[in-house]
Amino acid sequence: MTRTWTLTLPWDAPPLSLNDRGQTRGARAAKSATIAEVRHAVKILAKGERIPACHAVHVQLHWRPKVNRRRDADNAVATLKPCLDGLVDAGVVPDDTGRYVDWSRPRIHPPDKTLGPAVWLVVTAVGEPCSACDHEAHADLCDAQIYVVGGGVSTCDCEATV
Numbered sequence: 001m002t003r004t005w006t007l008t009l010p011w012d013a014p015p016l017s018l019n020d021r022g023q024t025r026g027a028r029a030a031k032s033a034t035i036a037e038v039r040h041a042v043k044i045l046a047k048g049e050r051i052p053a054c055h056a057v058h059v060q061l062h063w064r065p066k067v068n069r070r071r072d073a074d075n076a077v078a079t080l081k082p083c084l085d086g087l088v089d090a091g092v093v094p095d096d097t098g099r100y101v102d103w104s105r106p107r108i109h110p111p112d113k114t115l116g117p118a119v120w121l122v123v124t125a126v127g128e129p130c131s132a133c134d135h136e137a138h139a140d141l142c143d144a145q146i147y148v149v150g151g152g153v154s155t156c157d158c159e160a161t162v
Contacts, residue, residue: 002126005051005122006120006123007046007120008118009083009121013063014119016078017079038086039082039086042082042085042086042121043089043090046087052092053094056102057087057100057125057126058103058126059124060107060121060122061076061083062109063108066111068110079106084103
């Protein structure tokens, strides 16, 4: 069973962009403060949703802008990175490396006057550790592909049996 959580972020638009250069000391300080704010917001929201510790997650940032115009979804990756750090801070995953976090390109939805602008994060638990061998270093190899074999015996791709 796949578990998915949606965290509604408190912004109408991604607060960070890859186009933010931070050329001046003040701009760098403001960017740093925004990164900390995003990271903290995701930590609080994840804890509020009671997202349990997961072996690994798939994450995607979604944005529904206020108006319809040309936008570059890749710029929202700058907001996604501190979101991933916030999930680590909340204890959802042990680290934001590729072993524990997979992410998709941010998705921009068409504007909706009824719903209004919004930014949200979809977190899906994936790749639980192999229940047969319970070895974390091996979990990425078997990727929790547990199959029910005759007599109710579960076997993962590592061919260990429970």
